[in-house]
Amino acid sequence: MTPPTDDLDAVPPGAGLRERKKAARRLALIDASHRLVAEHGLDAVTVEMICAEVGVSPRTFFNYFATKDDAVLGHRPWSLPEKTAAAFVAGGPSGVLLDDLVDLVVGLVAAPPPGSARMRRTLELAAAHPRLMAHHIAWMDRQKEQVERLVRERLGPAAAHRPDTVTALLLVCVHATLMRWDAAGGEGHVREHATAVVAELRALITA
Template identity: 35%
Template sequence: MSDAEPGLRERKRLATRLAIQQAALAIAASDGLGAVTVDEISRRADISPRTFFNYFPSKEQALLGDDPTLPADEQLDVFVGGGPSGDLLRDVGVLLVHSTQALIDERGLISERQEVLRANPELFSRRMASMKEFQHEIETAVARRLEAGEPDPEVRRRQARLASIVALGALRHAWWEWSEQDGETRLVDELEQSFADLGALVSRSLV
């Protein structure tokens, strides 16, 4: 299962990060993208512009929110080395859980962000580009893991790309399931469940 609840300091950091995103999206939704400025976001979030830049490099990134990224630490090394379970899809799921734990899972942000993205195609394009970059990260990690057992680089490339696409599909499934609920279920828990369901489906197809 996912890690323990964050401490007080981390909860305050997440609350500030959430407030910045909520302010940015509210301005864009009510007044348009041109009205979104760092000063106005900071005013509504009750922080200083200097504090804003401690959390986001630009107003556009505050609108888009956190980009998912793979952990650049021991979890990635364990995955590339063939762990933690030895099952590729299950281990990709573990890796994405580590990535998702760093994201803010506030249901209210989803509909607000989708509305702003629909009204501003340039932001939507940036979101798609960030997800494509994340897919490439997954593909690269899987290809590195496959090096130990697959000598053909073309086969590794094809398999790694397929695994990355499947992984993002499971992540999207988790987001949908989580966003449609009203309970206390966390996004990371839904992601774990989506990969468990995926594993069950794959196993069923083999019998």
């Protein structure tokens, strides 16, 4: 099945056609899972049903999502590029902690948000199915642990700031960047939105 044309733009500017098609296929799997769960219920839906809806094999499905629940929730692991993580831990790239959070946000957010309608459906399904909500909370905890390890390494044992506070601030930056990007219709690059969020936070803190 060819990915929907209107979803081919759901990738960062400059991405090639292959990356655009992969992003569109991922969104198609999310949409199919939402439709099927709404129609049949969470427990009745299988990975095979989702694959049949999109026209892909289960093998292809598992290239995008680890489980059916991950597809419904649109989960993708946060995986920082090694170079970005190493630079942050070493005290860079700017040496100013708040500014350096921008690079972490850029490294963590690989593609534009899936859109307000999808996010709203995801939240509705998670609220309706306790298992999905528990799965989402567990996923968030794993992402938080990954980020907090980096923050602790950056700050060191005699840190002037609490690692959990910095980690919480980073998670706020990620969420605010995604919301800002979505409000812009997916236009622009993640860095410009993340930079604007950090600038606004700095202004709020110093006001």
